[in-house]
Amino acid sequence: MTDNGYDADLLILGGSFLGVELLRLVRNHRRGRKLSVIVIDRQRTHPYIPLGHELLTERMTYAVAGDTELETERFAIAAPGVRWVQGELVGFDAAAHEAQLDDGRRFRARFVVFGLGSEIRAPASLPGGARMLAYKSKAQFEQCRAALQRVLAGEGEPPSVLVVGGGISGVEITGELAHLVKARPSTWRAPKLVMVHGGDHLLPGLTPRAGQRAEAALRAQGVELLLGTRLVSVGADSATVHGPEGERVIPCALGFWAGGLQPPPVLAAIDLPHTEDGWLRVGPTLQCVSSSTERPELFAGGDVARVYGGDGRWPTMQRAIEAIFAAKTIAANILTLARHPPDYPDGVPPLEPHPLWSDFPHGVSIGGRSLIVYGRLVFPLAGFNIWFRRFLMRQYMRRYRA
Secondary structure: OOOOOOOEEEEEEOOOHHHHHHHHHHHOOOOHHHOOEEEEEOOOOEEOHHHHHHHHOOOOOOOOEOOOEEOHHHHHHOOOOEEEEEOOEEEEEOOOOEEEEOOOOEEEEEEEEEOOOOEOOOOOOOOOHHHOEOOOOHHHHHHHHHHHHHHHEOOOOOOEEEEEOOOHHHHHHHHHHHHHHOOOOOOEOOOEEEEEEOOOOOOOOOOHHHHHHHHHHHHHOOOEEEEOOEEEEEOOOEEEEEEOOEEEEEEOOEEEEOOOOEOOHHHHHEOOOEOOOOOEEEOOOOEEOEOOEOOOOEEEOHHHEEEEEOOEEOOOOOOHHHHHHHHHHHHHHHHHHHOOOOOOOOOOOOOOOOOOOOOOOEEEEEOOEEEEEEOOEEEOOHHHHHHHHHHHHHHHHHHOOO
16 A cells, blocks of 8 residues: 555556556656556456457457457556556545445545546347447457357358447448458358438538448448438347338347447446536546545546536547547646645646547548548548558557557
8 A cells, every 4th residue: 555545646447548548658757657556447458449340340350469459457567566456346435536346345546547438338228228239348349249150150041230320330330241241251141231320311420421421332332221210129030110101120130239329337326527418527637526525636538528618518529539638638637746745735736738629530431431531521542541540550559568
């Protein structure tokens, strides 16, 4: 324990994009190297989820250490003074700066950073929703891989696969599955694909031109698109949807849910300010403000946090790059606070505000086709986009190699 009874100086809750980048920045700083660190995560390695659709269909080889899967724990504990704890967070005492795990273990630190990310899951109210798959976490990813191998293996009639949600993730997994017609593992069949989307155009977070391009690309690859349609229920081998022409039952050997990000359920048990839709609410310096403590050492960033300041909620991106940007702000502010005693006799020093990145170039893979989107600009540069996103993955793996 540290001199003040803490288990560490810095507690990082979540070891994915924000967590590993924060650890790298802190350990690379002279003052940061003096801090003891505990990282808590439910898993020891992390697949490169931004290209999860290519890993699921085996266009890229999955689980190659240091290539398509980051050995996160190994990277973390290679630095002196860092401890990795595998466990599931179930609660947090803001006044005590104490994290509680599902096995009863508790860890306290002066500085605590929430980098828990987000989840993709069907609503609990959806009948049969538990049958819908997603691949945000490693456990979900493994479940998806096993399901695809089971459903697509063999001969005979192509199985029907349903994808719900027409955002970037939904478009990418649909396009990748459609591309199996041209390139797939030797024992697989190419599926029939149906995409259900509640809006009137795809890629609702991007310019309408991008949605139109994505729609044309998917239809050209044989995907049946049901726009303005919602999923009503999911059965063992079929799904019921409701659209402009009423209710319809469609075959469904396998279903993917891509209907938007959800807050991790544990956030509801954390005594910190939340947004109306359940995310952690932070200020421009990415600090959490709690009714139970006046101390300034609690931070959150990445998907788990929504930034408020000035005129209200900032239009931040829910993307891996935003988590990496947030880690830079949080690291700088922790290092500033670490220069002062915990009681701050001269007052809390001014901290660095997070720069607002309301947009950034988007690469959208659509099977054999691809888009690069920035603002209103849309470029169909398939070869370059695929190469560049794989290049970013290699750079990411190299950056956090032990």
